[in-house]
Structures are given as structure tokens and as C-alpha cells.
Amino acid sequence: MSIVMSATTTDRWDEFMEGVWRxxxxxxxxxxxxxxxxxxxxxxxxxxMGLATAFVLTCSALxxxxxxxxxxxxxxxxxxxxxxxxxxxxxxxxIQAISLALYDALGAFIQLIVVNCMILGRAEAHASKxxxxxxxxxxxxxxxxxxxxxxxxxxxxxxxxxxxxFGISLxxxxxxxxxxxxxxxxxxFVLGMWLLVFAAWGRWRQRRQARQAEATRHA
Amino acid sequence: MSCGMNNTQTLPQMxxxxxxxxxxxxIAALCGVIIVAAYQGTYDAVQENxxxxxxxxxxxxxxxxxxxxxxxxxxxxxLEKVGAGETAQSGAIKFYAGYDKDGRLVGIAAEGAAKGYxxxxxxxxxWEPATQQVPGFGVVSSRETPGIGDKIVLxxxxxxxxxxxxxxxxxxxxxxxxxxxxxxGSKANPWEIDAIAGATITSRAVGKAINDAAQILLPRIxxxxxxxxxKP
Numbered sequence: 001m002s003i004v005m006s007a008t009t010t011d012r013w014d015e016f017m018e019g020v021w022r023x024x025x026x027x028x029x030x031x032x033x034x035x036x037x038x039x040x041x042x043x044x045x046x047x048x049m050g051l052a053t054a055f056v057l058t059c060s061a062l063x064x065x066x067x068x069x070x071x072x073x074x075x076x077x078x079x080x081x082x083x084x085x086x087x088x089x090x091x092x093x094x095i096q097a098i099s100l101a102l103y104d105a106l107g108a109f110i111q112l113i114v115v116n117c118m119i120l121g122r123a124e125a126h127a128s129k130x131x132x133x134x135x136x137x138x139x140x141x142x143x144x145x146x147x148x149x150x151x152x153x154x155x156x157x158x159x160x161x162x163x164x165x166f167g168i169s170l171x172x173x174x175x176x177x178x179x180x181x182x183x184x185x186x187x188x189f190v191l192g193m194w195l196l197v198f199a200a201w202g203r204w205r206q207r208r209q210a211r212q213a214e215a216t217r218h219a
Numbered sequence: 220m221s222c223g224m225n226n227t228q229t230l231p232q233m234x235x236x237x238x239x240x241x242x243x244x245x246i247a248a249l250c251g252v253i254i255v256a257a258y259q260g261t262y263d264a265v266q267e268n269x270x271x272x273x274x275x276x277x278x279x280x281x282x283x284x285x286x287x288x289x290x291x292x293x294x295x296x297x298l299e300k301v302g303a304g305e306t307a308q309s310g311a312i313k314f315y316a317g318y319d320k321d322g323r324l325v326g327i328a329a330e331g332a333a334k335g336y337x338x339x340x341x342x343x344x345x346w347e348p349a350t351q352q353v354p355g356f357g358v359v360s361s362r363e364t365p366g367i368g369d370k371i372v373l374x375x376x377x378x379x380x381x382x383x384x385x386x387x388x389x390x391x392x393x394x395x396x397x398x399x400x401x402x403x404g405s406k407a408n409p410w411e412i413d414a415i416a417g418a419t420i421t422s423r424a425v426g427k428a429i430n431d432a433a434q435i436l437l438p439r440i441x442x443x444x445x446x447x448x449x450k451p
Binding site for chain 1: 233234238239242243245246247250253254257258260261264265268269272360364365366367
């Protein structure tokens with residue numbers, strides 16, 4: 001019994017980690033770049049965008065998964081878009097209710113969550129083929145991966161471009177902000193840098209695995 | 220012939236149109252319910268947030284105010300108090316009258332807009348009827364370059380332009396002196412704005428926004444200053 005339990009827990013953990021790590025939407029699949037480059041001028045904006053996307057992704061994955069046997073395949077894309085658009089509208093109202101300043105900062109990119117290909121991709125490739133529990137876990141993992149990615153961009157851009165993190169000054173008044181980092185080109189610079197880090201890390205891991213395989217063969 | 224065979228083979232797999240319409244209709248109805256619920260659930264909080272945002276912006280430019288009343292200055296010269304959720308008629312300009320704790324008028328705030336470097340710069344500026352000056356302004360929305368165009372609310376020399384003279388002509392139909400933004404370091408009169416070096420276009424937008432709005436709004440308000448003086 002306990003073996004079965006632990007096996008399913010591992011599976012769930014695996015399902016969750018797929019989005020966070022192996023299939024990270026931003027750094028591995030390079031999806032959702034439009035919000036990733038546009039709203040990550042500060043850590044708080046990036047994190048809010050990550051949470052908003054997480055809400056839409058998780059809710060629509062749940063609904064798509066619940067209705068998966070009911071949706072005829074001919075109209076599935078239309079259905080997914082309607083469901084995603086619904087939750088985007090909901091999150092739009094929620095953000096307005098929480099903070100208008102945040103709503104202004106995120107601007108049109110809240111409504112644009114509807115065209116985030118990551119969400120439609122998850123609905124089509126995962127939620128429509130899996131039971132609700134697994135679909136939600138996978139969606140949560142993807143959301144976490146996306147939010148981590150956005151935060152990684154936003155934090156670096158805010159630290160370099162404004163000398164602050166979450167609005168708290170880090171370097172004192174002597175710091176000359178590297179303004180280009182909070183401008184659109186800065187988004188590309190920082191994203192490129194992170195992709196480089198991930199690629200280097202991936203290669204390092206590959207080499208280590210090859211070395212280990214070599215070692216076992218010799219043994 | 221083979222075409223006909225294909226048809227008979229694919230037909231059983233096709234979903235009947237009725238089922239598609241039923242599913243789409245059902246899902247659309249479900250989504251409609253979710254959206255209405257979200258709208259109703261957040262309506263009060265959103266309205267409250269908007270009111271607080273307006274109040275905060277007005278209190279920032281009219282610091283002596285403790286309460287505000289919203290008015291429309293109509294095109295025919297009449298004033299009208301703004302009811303909850305009311306939208307402006309054509310030609311009407313919204314402004315905010317700020318009152319101190321004793322209910323005396325301390326300042327008027329209104330929005331102005333002008334083309335900046337990246338996009339329209341929208342500002343909220345204050346006007347003091349007693350001194351006929353613009354004591355200051357705040358930014359409502361701006362997409363100006365961070366670090367350059369956003370200096371308009373940070374640069375000490377630029378903020379030293381305020382209070383800015385905005386005196387009405389004797390006949391009350393226009394400003395006595397048009398508010399103008401001049402090149403950095405060449406301000407000679409109290410109605411001129413000394414531009415920020417390197418952010419001239421944004422500085423100019425501030426001057427133009429205040430001037431354009433004041434030229435229309437202040438002549439409309441002037442005949443009513445006596446009634447505005449006390450909080451209604």
C-alpha cells in the first residue's frame with residue numbers, strides 16, 4: 001500500500017516538476033515571450049503576471065479536463081479559447097479589485113494572457129487527455145515554471161535597471177541605474193543571458209552524465 | 220466511386236452538428252455565468268479602488284484638501300455635480316473641487332493631456348482660485364522613457380517651476396499669459412516653465428497640457444467661483 005502511495009506521489013511530483021524544470025515554458029520551450037519581455041520591468045510586476053497566468057492556466061486546465069469527454073473534437077479549439085477568455089476576464093476584474101496601480105502597470109498584457117500559446121498548448125496537449133487531478137498538477141507546475149522564469153527576468157532587470165528589488169533600494173543613492181535594462185532592449189538582454197545560463201547548465205549536465213556512463217562501463 | 224466510400228467511412232466518426240452546437244452553447248452559457256459572477260463579486264471593490272485612486276491623486280496636488288466634490292463644467296457654461304457612475308456629456312470637462320475640513324474651497328484639480336515623446340502624457344494639475352496659481356501637478360498616465368521623461372515628477376529644478384502663474388484675463392475669457400515651456404535656463408516670467416535639459420519634449424507636454432486645459436476650463440469655472448467657495 002505504502003509503495004503504491006509513494007509511487008503516485010512521485011508521479012505527481014514528477015508531473016509538477018515537468019513544468020518547473022524539464023519543460024519550463026520560458027527557458028526550455030520559450031513560450032509566452034510577449035508578456036515575459038513586456039511586463040518584467042520589476043520583480044513585483046513579473047510575479048503578478050506569473051500569478052495571473054497561473055490562475056488562468058490552472059482554472060482552464062481544470063475546466064477543459066472536466067469537460068474533455070463532452071467536447072467534440074471539431075470544436076475543441078473554439079471551446080478552449082472561450083474557456084481561457086472567460087478566466088482571463090475573471091482575472092482582469094480580480095486585479096482591478098486588488099490594485100488599480102498594478103492593473104495600470106500590467107496594462108493590456110492581462111487581456112493578452114488569452115493569446116498566450118502556453119495556455120492553449122496545455123489545454124490541447126495535456127488537459128484534454130488527462131483526468132482533472134493530473135491536469136491541475138501539470139498546470140500548477142507549468143505556472144510555477146512560468147512565474148519563476150518571469151521573476152528571474154523581472155528581478156535582474158529591476159536590480160540592474162533601477163537599483164531596487166520589490167521597490168527597496170539596494171545600493172543607496174550612489175548607484176547609477178542601468179536604464180536600458182528596464183527598457184525593451186533590456187528584456188532581450190536579460191532573457192538571452194538566462195537562456196545562456198540554462199544552455200550552459202544543460203551541457204554541463206550532459207557531459208557529467210556521459211562521464212558517469214563511461215565510468216560505469218569501465219567498472 | 221472511391222469518394223463515396225470515403226464518405227461512408229468517415230460519416231460515423233463525425234459529430235452531429237446538434238451535439239457541437241449543444242456543447243458550445245452550454246459552455247458559452249457556463250462561461251457567461253462565471254464572468255457575471257466575477258463582475259458582480261468585484262464590482263464594489265473596483266469602484267472603491269477607482270474612487271480612492273482619484274481621491275489620492277487629487278489630495279496629492281491639493282494637499283490642503285480633506286474632501287473632494289466632482290463637477291462637470293458643461294459647454295454651455297453651467298456646472299453640474301457628478302453623480303455616481305455618471306459619464307461626461309460631449310464637451311463637458313470634469314474637475315475636482317477640494318475642500319478643507321471647514322468646507323472652504325482650497326483648490327481645483329483637473330486633468331490635462333498633451334502629446335509627449337512616446338505617447339500622450341496625461342496629468343492632473345491643481346489651480347488655486349485665491350492666488351490664481353498652479354501649485355503643482357501629478358502624472359495620471361505616461362509612457363515616457365524611464366530615467367528621462369519621468370523626471371518631470373522627480374527633477375527638483377523642474378518642480379521649482381511651481382507655483383506657476385495661471386491668471387485669467389480681466390474679461391475672464393482666457394489666461395492673461397499663455398503657459399509656455401521654454402528652453403532650459405531661459406525662464407523669465409512666472410507663467411513660463413523651464414524645461415528639463417534632455418527631456419524637453421516631455422516638459423513641453425506638461426506645459427501644453429496645463430495650458431490647453433486651463434484655457435477652456437478656467438473661464439467656465441470663474442463665474443461659479445462664489446458658489447463653489449463653500450462645500451455644498
